[in-house]
Amino acid sequence: MAEKTEKSTPTSVHRTERVLIFMIAAIVVLSIASFAVIFIARVTGAVTDFTTGAWPAISVLPLIGLPLAILLIIAYVVASGVRRVRENRGTTR
Numbered sequence: 001m002a003e004k005t006e007k008s009t010p011t012s013v014h015r016t017e018r019v020l021i022f023m024i025a026a027i028v029v030l031s032i033a034s035f036a037v038i039f040i041a042r043v044t045g046a047v048t049d050f051t052t053g054a055w056p057a058i059s060v061l062p063l064i065g066l067p068l069a070i071l072l073i074i075a076y077v078v079a080s081g082v083r084r085v086r087e088n089r090g091t092t093r
Helices: 015-044 055-092
Strands: none
Touching: 015 055
16 A cells, blocks of 8 residues: 655644734624624613714724724635645645
8 A cells, every 4th residue: 555655734824824813803803892882882872972982983993893804804815825825836846
């Protein structure tokens, strides 16, 4: 029987990918938390005017944060794909 001569090594997450993952997680968590705060404030009736204080920023955060997170996910997929292509080229030559 012929055994495989190539060893399967697990791919590690590089610094760029790690930064993207943490950015995505932080933005999604902040966006969902602000959405929950707005929902709770409306349901309980604690705030009736969302145009004063910090409420405008809290209200806009999910509108900006979630699309930004999607763009960062796309950037992560591209960066991961480029890294894997470079690693595969290095092992086949």
